[in-house]
Structures are given as structure tokens and as C-alpha cells.
Amino acid sequence: MFQSYKPNKKGNFEPESTWSLKSKMILLITLLILGIFILFTWFLHSFISNTIEDQVGKRALSVAKSVANIPEIRSAFELKDPASVIQETVAPILEETGAEFIVVGNQEGIRYSHPNSERIGEKMIGGDNTRALQNGEAYISQSEGSLGLSIRGKVPVRDNAGNIIGVVSVGFLSEDVQSIIANQSKSLWLTMIGIIVLGIAGAILIAYHIKKLLFNMEPKDISYLLLQKEAILQSTHEGMIAVNHNGMIIMMNKAAKQILFHEDKQFDQFSGKSINQLIPNTGLSEVLKSGKSQYDKEMILGNSIVIVNQVPVYMEGKIAGAVSTFRKKTEIEHVTRELQQIKQYANAQRAQTHEFSNSLYTILGLLQLGEHKEAIDFIKKKRNIQEEQSQILTQHAADPVVQGLLQGKINQANELGVTISIHPDSQLNHTYHGNKQEALITGIGNMLENALESVKDNQEGEQQISLFFTDIGDDIVVEVDDSGQGVSEEAAVHIFEQGYSTKGEENRGIGLALTQNIVQKQGGQIMLEEGEMGGACFVMIIPKNGGDSDE
Template sequence: MRKVRLQTKILGLVLSLSLFLIFMLTAYFTYMEGKQIEEDRGRLALELSKTIASMPTIIDAFKSEDPPSVIQPIVEKIRRETGAEFIVVGNAQGIRYSHPLVSEIGKPMIGGDNERAIQKGESYVSEARGSLGLSMRGKSPIVNQNGDIIGIVSVGFLVEKVQKQIFKDLSKEVVVSLIALVISVVGSYLLARSIRKDTLGLEPYEIARLYKEKNAVLHSVKEGILAVDRDGVIRSMNQPAKKLLNIKESVRDLKVDDLFPSVYLYEVLDSGKPQIDKEMQWGHKKIIMNCTPILDGNRVSGAVVSFRDKTEIEQMVNTLSEVKMYSEDLRAQTHEFTNKLYVLSGLLQLGKHDEAIDMLQSETAELQSLNRIVFEQIKDTKVQAILLGKLGKASEKKVTFEIDSESYLETLPSHIKLSELILILGNIIDNAFDAVSDREKPLVNFFATDIGEDIIFEVSDNGRGIKSEHLTLIFERGFTSKDEEIPSGYGLSNTDYAVKELGGLIEVHSEEGNTIFTVYLPKRQGEEKND
């Protein structure tokens, strides 16, 4: 079904309403004015008849031998001056003594409405058809000095002329009504144009559709989105924004200042320039905020703010980075074993069977020892995978990586994910490899146990150690003691964050030739270690 345009609706509604109101008001005022004109004519006729009936000259004329000769000139003069259609004076028998048509004088009065005046002495208004046509008549009795009714005065206005006066006044009202109709049409057109301009040319059904789409988009995106007006009053907020800012109740029509630090938002509202990727601290979370102004022409009418949890972004990036590192470790392990296979193949081709057997026995003994620890004592496959990767990397870096024979670890609780283990163990072990890279006999030792309420990982190395002034800084983001062009200083910071997310803690002991990192992770989710 075709949608009706807003402009058409407004014009149709206003025009219909205006026509209805104009018709009703015109009919009402015409009816009231007609009645008023009739009442005025009837009242005038009655008052004239009373006045003439009480005139001494008229009363005395009834005693004369020729009453019409006295009465006719007087009443005709009054008739012409008052605009009455006729003034008829008759005797008690209804014989005319005056009439606008002289030929009618002496004839009986017509209409049959004289009884109340002649017989009862009443003055009244009546409507009857006489010699001149249908008329409104004011009738009054003529009473002599003795109180006897000697005649009657009838003053009349033709109904036809009264109606003509009504229609004449009606035509004026119609003109006024048409002017009012034209004004209402023009006004409704201008109103429709103004509304259409305010709605950017959109029809109501289009606005409703856009509103539904906006709500669907607003609540489907993962990012938090907040919209405010020019004064910083919240107009809309999606569920991810409420969750990110830890808001549960409705915030519509509240000032944004009460919810979070809004300095960047007001800068946008004041300057009209967007603020991109601004970082702010909210509780224990770091939030990335983008703020874009809503422009109405050149005027800023509001702003839209989007939020992202920087912690989640960093965690995802770090996880991808550590997974890449993990794959590199496995590649290193594969590369190392490939090299050993090439050496073994070369020995066999040269006929050095004894050396080949010694190499195999040495590798087998070492692998058996490692396999016994890795696969029999450390039963969590995630930790096994990480250790195997680091063994390959250690071999490639010519670092002795030992796994303490006293290590024992059952399958880790489900809340400790592989990505978190990669962040924690991968960074600490890699840092240990880097710390011993310049040592003559580089050695890194790994120990793990789950005895008690905590899971404990310990990584030690025989590097130069950490300077005492650096011990309090090593977990700060961006801090590094390395002189590198590539930005670094994020590994231990990410490790510290991952440990704290699991409710654990890290201890560091360092001196020349011995640095130990110890990680404590609660077995039960929700428990938190305090240092």
C-alpha cells in the first residue's frame, strides 16, 4: 500500500478541519444573525405600532368625519422615515384608515391576526400574509380616553426583505470564511514545509524505520555508544556502554558528568572537532574513547561517544602476539630436530655408526628424562606445549633449559586459559633466555608444583640480575632496560596484568648470577593473593 506523504496528510487534515469549522461557524452565525434580524424587525415594528397607537393626533382623528385624511399623511411620513414596508391604521372593525397603497384604504385588513389587539387589547408581533405579501407585523390597539379600543395599528416588514438582508450579511461572512480558509491552507502548507525541513525531508514512516534500525544497530554493536545533546544531557546509551561503565539504571535525561570523566566530550561540544582514540581510566579499566560532534549546519547540537575496553584489546593483541611467539618456538624446535636428523644422516652416510649410536643414545637419554618430567609429572597439555616450544627455542639459542625433576602438575583449572599461560610463562621464560644470552654457560631452570591451594611456577636464570632500582619498575608498561629501536617493555606488564586477572601475584628476587621469578595462581577462581 502506498504511503501518504506528511505534507498531504497535514494539508488534508487542516483543510478538512477548516472547512468543517468554517461551515459550522458560518451556519451557526447565519442562524443566530437571522434570528437577531427577525427579532430586531419584530421589535421595531412593535415599538412603532405602540408609538403610533398612543399618538393623540391619531386617537383624535377617529372622531373626525374623514379619519383617513388625517391619519394617512402622518403614518406615511413615519413609514418613509423608519423604513417600514407598511403602516396600516384600522378601526375596531378592521377597516383601513391608512395604507401605502391609497387604493387599499377603506378596505378590510388582511391576515386574520387582529383579534388579540382588538378583542384583548394586547400588543404583539405576528407573521401573516397581507396584500403586500408575507410580512412580520407589530400590532397594538388604539385606546381612547375612556379606555375603549377604537382601532388597531399594524406596522410590517416584508419577510422577503428580511431574508434578503440575512443573505446579504451571509455573503460577507462567506467572504471572511474563504479568507480564513485560504489562510489556513497557506499556514498548513508552511507548517508542513517546516516540519519536513526539521525531519530532513523524511516521512514519518521513514523516521520510524530509521529509529528502529538505529536501536537495532545501537544494541547490536559490541562497542559502547553514548549520545548526548548540546548541554551534555544523555539522549541514548546502548547496553555495552552501560556494561562497560557499570551502569544498571536508566540514564536518559541525566547529565553525562555524573557517569564518567567527560573533559574530552565537552571539548568536542565546544570546538566541534572530533577527539579520536583518547584514553581514560575508569575504575580498574582503561577505556579508549572516540567522540564525534553532531552538526546542525555550522552549529554543534550534540555528540556521539564510542567506548572500547583497552584492556580487552591489549589482551587480544598480546594473545595473538604470544600465539605467534608460541608458533615460532615450535618452529625452532622443529628446526633443531631437523638439524639433528641431518647430522645423524651425515654420520650414517660417512659410516660413523658408533658416533651415530652415541648421538642417538645421548639424545634418547635426554629426551627420556625430559619426556618423563614433561609428560608424566606435568600432566596439563597447555603447559606441556609451552615447555616443548621453549625447549626447542632454548636449543636454537644455545641455552640450557632445565625442567626441575621435582616438578609436578596436575591438569590446571578450566578458568586458566592457554592465552593467559602463554602471557605468563612465555614472557618470563623468554626474558630469562635474553638475560643469559651473554653468559658463558647460559642456564635457565623451570619448576612447577600445585601442592596446596596455589599453582606455583618458578623460573630462574644465571644472568647478570636486575638492578635494585629497576625492581619496582619492571612491571610498568613501557619500561625496558634494553637499548632497542623497536618499542618494548610490554611483556612483563602484560604478564603482571594476566596474573592479577587470575587473582595471583608475582615475586621477583634478583642478584648477580641469580634471578628468580615466582608466580602464584589460586586454584579457585575468585580468590586473590595479596602481597
């Protein structure tokens, strides 16, 4: 785990005491639940209170209307002592409805009925009879009377002619209403407290789960690791590409973009795109399907030859994606070409050593037999052949490196029983340097090597290779024709693809792809044509001007 630090008064750094992510999540989720609880409970309490008060008011108004429409109540107003009849009529209704009071008064507000009989004949208290007595309205009001604050239903009493003769007031004390509200809210509070407890328990479980998913790391630790990862990815010279299990790009560092596209593009241009559409033939799809890693694989990405390592990424036993790392072979390309040339020279030296050893044994045998004249003639013949070959190469190629390569290939062919003939019109009048020379040497060497591989397997026909080259015009043209089995139409489509080989062997199919890449960098091309000798004919064209610099 990473520890965060803060400076103290002396300027030194000491550990900073901070809450853990788990504690913060529990606290914040708990505060959120409490906040929602308070707001929701306040809303529900207010809603229940208003609803109950409204229901009580409507109930009071309903009872008041019923009392006001009782015929005995109406007719009692015409008697000398209305209270005697009205009080007896209202008393059972009061007991049945559970109202706190039912008061019937005349137009002056004098009571004809009251729960306390001693208050009959007194003026009604509250001052809220005006709308009923003057306007004839039936309504609900809240006012304080002789029994306390109450919710009242007010209804005017009319005679048979419709004239207002009194008022009925039915009321429920606010204390009783609040008691009902408290009883109703009790279950609400219990439910909400239960929800809070469950919410806190859920917050703890969520915090533990998220902490586990984050490998018990704190946010600052994750931020530091992300910054560290980004710094490592962007500072490394190796290109890196990561894809998910569907082959969609999820990460590409700066080096990868420069290798593939030779410019610094934004990652948003590639994020979420299929690796096969953006960069075909990377092999990442094979890694995702098979789950097998690929190491030190040589391939061409963009316009560069790279060495690629590709590994699958597993999560919970399943392939979650794959990562490809590759390095541009700017230096390695040069070393690789030099190694190929050294290999070609080594093969040539081996052939020369073998041939020289045979010649020595022949001379030794002749001397032991006393055939001194034949031995001398044999030596002269070998010297003449060597001088003739050197003279031919010198006449046809001005570049000593090309001469050395051709000499080695001719010796290698002689050892294999293959004849390499140089066309009499062949001529390289210029000496080339740098990238031009490397492209020329690599192309000639790989084309002759392929021709030797093809011809040596042809045991039935003649084993011959014809070589033609010229730089008389604006281009360097090299043509290699052989008497081998040739290339089928099906194979011709893929012959320049990296990794493809007519031999069907692993770790082959690099030479022609490498040659094509190097030649194209010089603005040239290599083509496969139908040969005159029955086999394959490869033609390489390299412009003398253009392409990469020779220096």
C-alpha cells in the same frame, strides 16, 4: 527513497501507489480549512440573520409605539371617519421610516390606514393581533399579510382612560430583510474565500517546509529507518550513548546498559538525565565543549574496562550533541594483560641479552689477552650469580610464572642500575591460575614498573626497590617500596584515576587504574602508603577465596 510494496493476486509484490506526504498534508489542511470555513460561515450567517431580523423587529416595534402614542391617532378613533385622519397622519411616517406598511386598526381589526388606500376598511390579515387587543402587549411577530410575509411590530392603541381601542402594526417584508442579510453576508463570503485561499497557500508552504526538514522522505521511509536504526542499535555488541548539546542522555542501547549496570533497565530511567551525573568521567563534556573527536580511548565505565570512541554531532554548523561508542574488553582485557606480560618479558629478555652480550665481550677480551684462568673464574662467577638468583626465586615463589616475571624485572633493574631486593620473609607457597594469576602478575608487574620509573630518575640517592610478598594467611599480600621521589599529597588523591600520571604525559596513567580494577574484581584492594625508603610504597591485597572464578 524507499518504495512500499503490496502483494498482487499472484502473490508477487508490486509498488503500492500512495500519496506523498506533501500531497496528504496539503489535502488534509485544505479539508480542515474548508470544514472550519463551512461551520464558521454557517454560524456567522445565522448570527447576522438573527441580528438583522432582531434589529428590524425592534425598529418596527419602536415605530409602532411612536404611532400608537400620537394624540391625533388616539382622538381620531372617536370620529365618524377615523381613516381620513389616521391615513394622512401615518403616510409621512411610513415614507420617513422606510417601513413596508403602517396599519392602524380598531378592536375588530378593521383597517384605518394602509399603504394601499383601497384596502382601508377591510379586516387586517395575519391573525396576530390577539395579544395586543386582548392582553394589551407590545411585541414582535412574523406573519403573512396582504403584502406578503413580514416582520411586524404590534402595539395596542389606548384612549386617555387607558382602554384598548385599537392596534398599530408596523411591518418590514421578509424579502427586504433577506436582501439586507444578503448584502451584509456578501462581504463575509468574500473575506472567508480570501482566508481559504491564504490557508491553502499556507498549507502548501507548510508541506514544503516539513518535507524539506524530513529530507524529502515519506513517513513509511522514516518508520522503516527508525525500525532499522533500532534493530542496528540493539543488535550491536558495542555500547552506544548519545547526548544533546546540554549533555542530557537521549539514547542508550541495550549493550551500553549491560556494560554500565549489568542489567537490562528501562531507557526511561536514564532519558533526560545528565551524563556527568549518571556516568562521570566519560569525556563527552569535553567533546561537547571542544568539538574534537576522541578515538580508541581506554577508560573504566562501571566495573569494566572499555575502548571508547567519541565524536561530536553537528547541525547547521553548530554542535547539537555527541555520540559515544564503547566495547567491553572481555577478550581485549585478556589480550592486553598478556601483551603487558609479553612486554615485561621482552624487557627482561632485552636486559638479559644486553648483560649476556657484555659478558661475552668480557670473556672474549680475557681469552685474547691470554688470561684463561680469569676467564674461567668470570664464567663461574656469572653462573653462581644466576644459580643463586634462580634458587632464591624458587625458594620464595612456587609459581613459575611469578618466578619468570621477577627474574625479568631483576634483570631489567640491573640494566638500569637499580637494585631489587626480595625480603627474606617473602613466600608464595601456592600456584594460582586464571583470574587470580592474572591479577597477581598484573599487580606485581605494574607496581615494579612504576617503582623502576620513579627510582631511575633519582640520580642523587640510592636506587633501590624492596619487594615483599606472602600468602601465608587468607590473603595474598604484595608490597613494593622504592627510594624514588615518592607521591605528593595532591597526586595521591588521583593516583588511581584513569589517565592521571605524575609524569603529565599523554596516554599514561593506565597501569595503576587497570591494576586497581583487576584487583577489585577479585575482592581485593591496592593502597598507597608512606614508604620506609623515602619513596612510595604500594600494597596489594588479594583474597585467596572470593572474587571472580579462577577458571
